[in-house]
Amino acid sequence: MHRIRLYFSGVMAVLLLGAALPAAMGQTDCSEGNGALDSNPPKSTTVPEIIQKFTANETKVKEARAQYTYTQDLLVQTLSGNAVDGQYHEVETISYDAKGKRLESVTYAEQSTLRGIQLSAEDMDDIRVFMPLILTSEDLPKYNVSYAGLQHVDDLDTYVFHVEPKKEEKNERYFQGRIWVDNHDLEIVKLCGKSVPEMVHVKKKQAQDLRPTFVTYRQPVGEYWFPAYVKVDDTLNFLRGPIHVREIVKFTNYKRVGTENAAKP
Numbered sequence: 001m002h003r004i005r006l007y008f009s010g011v012m013a014v015l016l017l018g019a020a021l022p023a024a025m026g027q028t029d030c031s032e033g034n035g036a037l038d039s040n041p042p043k044s045t046t047v048p049e050i051i052q053k054f055t056a057n058e059t060k061v062k063e064a065r066a067q068y069t070y071t072q073d074l075l076v077q078t079l080s081g082n083a084v085d086g087q088y089h090e091v092e093t094i095s096y097d098a099k100g101k102r103l104e105s106v107t108y109a110e111q112s113t114l115r116g117i118q119l120s121a122e123d124m125d126d127i128r129v130f131m132p133l134i135l136t137s138e139d140l141p142k143y144n145v146s147y148a149g150l151q152h153v154d155d156l157d158t159y160v161f162h163v164e165p166k167k168e169e170k171n172e173r174y175f176q177g178r179i180w181v182d183n184h185d186l187e188i189v190k191l192c193g194k195s196v197p198e199m200v201h202v203k204k205k206q207a208q209d210l211r212p213t214f215v216t217y218r219q220p221v222g223e224y225w226f227p228a229y230v231k232v233d234d235t236l237n238f239l240r241g242p243i244h245v246r247e248i249v250k251f252t253n254y255k256r257v258g259t260e261n262a263a264k265p
Contacts, residue, residue: 028213028233030178030192035152042159042183047147050159051140054186059136061187061224066096068221071253072104074127078115079244086115095257102128116243117236122173122195122209127249130175130195131214132227135163135188142166142174150183153190157183168197177213187225191216210236212245221254228252 042050072094078086091108112118135143148160158180165174177193192215199209212234218225232247 027235028192028215028231030213030215032215033154037149037151037160039149041147042150050147050181050186051145051161052137054159054181054188055135055137055140057185057187058134059138061226062134062136064222064224065134065226066100068226068254068256069093069095070226070251070255072127073248073250073252075248076114076119077246078117079246080115084246086113088112088114088119116238116241117245120209122211125173126195126211126214127230130173131216131230131249132251133175133179133188133191133216134227135175135179148178151180153180156180156189158189159183163193165196173197182225185225187218189218189225208238210238212236212247214247222256226251226254 041047070093072092074088074090074092076088077084087110089108089110090106093105093107095103095105097103135145142165144162144164144166146162148162151158151160161179161181162177163179164176168174173195174197175191175193176196177191179188180190181187182189192213194211194213196211198211199207212232214230214232216230217228219228220226228251230247230249232245235242235244
């Protein structure tokens with residue numbers, strides 16, 4: 001398969017700036033790096049054909065990623081004004097067993113000093129499932145996927161789709177937002193949205209569960225585009241008051257099981 005050897009320019013700058021970046025970021029920006037949206041229909045193919053092909057390719061991406069180990073580096077910060085007033089940093093090595101079950105090995109974890117929030121099971125599901133979303137053929141029946149147009153993103157030409165759950169089943173969570181699909185490889189290269197449902201309106205003594213908006217970028221690893229970088233910069237408007245949250249998740253050091261060297265883009 002032909003691969004475009006590029007990396008999103010905005011993401012590369014973020015990776016170089018590393019932990020110093022949060023002080024310079026604004027609210028989560030889904031449009032960063034995007035050109036004008038062309039709402040005309042795709043040429044020489046149909047929307048259903050694109051959806052069928054890219055979800056089939058995403059199934060291959062999911063299967064391929066389960067053959068790799070990689071590092072997951074999570075940094076969460078709370079802010080007062082522009083100053084960081086709390087932080088949590090955790091690094092894990094991720095791998096998969098022969099049945100595809102995810103295995104997590106924590107290699108670094110600092111004591112949380114986050115102010116006004118704590119990481120919940122739903123937050124960790126965001127990091128495991130929704131931020132690195134891989135939308136497979138098996139997942140497709142859960143979602144309405146509607147074509148939005150054509151858009152140039154950094155150095156890529158992409159098809160843009162709105163994604164939202166068809167029906168929210170009890171005790172189930174979903175992605176809601178936009179995805180950008182490379183028009184050559186027909187794989188997701190960018191997504192922006194949040195996990196749903198949220199618990200905005202709650203009864204007395206119930207805890208609210210508000211979800212931040214995140215933007216995720218992928219990069220080529222081997223034959224496929226794998227999740228590489230996630231950023232959050234969002235204000236969560238809790239009943240007790242707003243909390244400004246910034247978050248960076250990096251997926252790095254992809255190494256195919258049975259090989260010696262980490263995969264590079």
